[in-house]
Amino acid sequence: DAASAVEFYGVITSVTVTGGARVGLSGGALYDGTLTLDAGQALHVDSSGSLSNVVLNGDLVLRAYDGVGVYVSNGLTLNGIARVGRTDGSQWGGMYFYGTQTIDGTGSIVFGSHWANILLIETAATAATLGPNVTVQGARGSLTTQYSDSSFVNQGTIAADAGGRIDIGSRENGQYGNAGRLVNEGTLSASNNGFLYVHTDTWSSTGPITSMSGGNVTLIQSGSNSGPITANGGAVYLDGSWTSSGAITASG
Secondary structure, three states: OOOOEEEEOOEEOOEEEOOOOEEEEEOOEEEEEEEEEOOOOEEEEEEOEEEEEEEEEOEEEEOOOOOEEEEEEEEEEEOOEEEEOOOOOOOOEEEEEEOOEEEEEOOEEEEOOOOOOEEEEOOOOOEEEEOOOOEEEEOOEEEEEOOOOOEEEEOOEEEEOOOOEEEEOOOOOOOOOOOOEEEEOOEEEEOOOOEEEEOOOEEEEOOOEEEEOOOEEEEOOEEEEOOOEEEEOOEEEEOOEEEEOOOEEEEO
16 A cells, blocks of 8 residues: 555566555666556655666656666666656756667656756767657756767657756756767657757757747757758757758748
């Protein structure tokens, strides 16, 4: 029941938790398996731990303290909401990627309101792919790489939709620099006065880039675009060395 708790400290594979108990991860590792929780239940990361080749049927909460995180390797299938940092901005969290892999499933990664929230590729020559049904959204945070030969590949949606700023490139304070590349095969968008700022060393986009309801999508550095660009009550800015063969529509 809601007064009960299950805490993972060691190394665990597949497990199903029912009955509404609070489920926590304290420095442990889930690997090569599936964690299934009751609807609306979450895995609370109480002390940074690892997920390796895991299917998570449930939510993930990263806001126990500043910098709490999960170290992700060999892929993650997320069928729930990963909450990175607190909505009120009082604490930040992170997801740290090791090795080329795909973040798949039907879930979403939602940034809270602290600027330091981060999705960080920690290894060189690494591609972290966001699957076609995955959404990264929310208020403030960054998708950042440590190495120039690493990249985020977006097949889903990256959306600044909560009135804050999401960076693809360095953190908002410039930490880690603009190393790496963004390959957008999905959707980049900003709405509700959100600001999506793409400033990796290089970028390419074949999918839609959209802004609406006061949103701002800005892409700088060196890039190429062949997908549609649409500004409907919002703004799209491109600066630096870039080419575009996609249709551009502005209205509203």
